[in-house]
Amino acid sequence: GAGVSQSPRYKVAKRGQDVALRCDPISGHVSLFWYQQALGQGPEFLTYFQNEAQLDKSGLPSDRFFAERPEGSVSTLKIQRTQQEDSAVYLCASSFPFDSPRDTGELFFGEGSRLTVL
Amino acid sequence: DAKTTQPPSMDCAEGRAANLPCNHSTISGNEYVYWYRQIHSQGPQYIIHGLKNNETNEMASLIITEDRKSSTLILPHATLRDTAVYYCINSQYGNKLVFGAGTILRVKS
Numbered sequence: 001g002a003g004v005s006q007s008p009r010y011k012v013a014k015r016g017q018d019v020a021l022r023c024d025p026i027s028g029h030v031s032l033f034w035y036q037q038a039l040g041q042g043p044e045f046l047t048y049f050q051n052e053a054q055l056d057k058s059g060l061p062s063d064r065f066f067a068e069r070p071e072g073s074v075s076t077l078k079i080q081r082t083q084q085e086d087s088a089v090y091l092c093a094s095s096f097p098f099d100s101p102r103d104t105g106e107l108f109f110g111e112g113s114r115l116t117v118l
Numbered sequence: 119d120a121k122t123t124q125p126p127s128m129d130c131a132e133g134r135a136a137n138l139p140c141n142h143s144t145i146s147g148n149e150y151v152y153w154y155r156q157i158h159s160q161g162p163q164y165i166i167h168g169l170k171n172n173e174t175n176e177m178a179s180l181i182i183t184e185d186r187k188s189s190t191l192i193l194p195h196a197t198l199r200d201t202a203v204y205y206c207i208n209s210q211y212g213n214k215l216v217f218g219a220g221t222i223l224r225v226k227s
Binding site for chain 2: 110
């Protein structure tokens, strides 16, 4: 489809394992955001890319969390040595740059990757 | 980004208008009011946004008070599929969105 695609949709990891979550943004979208959503709470900002540049990583909770977008399209969120508190839904969102004539002010979200750490 | 305050939950009868309030008394002059909703097990979905004028689209209407300290999202004819968590967010255009707890809207038949 033409929406933001995330994979895997569900991931179960044992505590201490490394995981990688993938986001395919909508074609042409320059801006890409990652959010973490714990059960029963609103999404919390993790990090922001404009093209391949990571402009804001203030929301990453620890140095175990790492995100990259090497070619300015697909992005990967990596969590090293997972802990139980990392269990959450990880949401990716993308948009046109705000000064683009195609921008409508809308941020398009994927359906998320649900991570469960045992 | 300014913090918003929303009621934790609301009920609405199917077919009636749903009016969801949001207080944002500390909103800055260059911050927009955005509304998103999140249906169970899905990612958030954009509804509408505005700066100071009232806005309407195919999904909803947004009424912003003249002093911009509060706003109301109106779903004119709520259906069961509108049951979701509704988030009111203040943010500068193009900036990251800071979500609060939102309002759980339950549409009942």
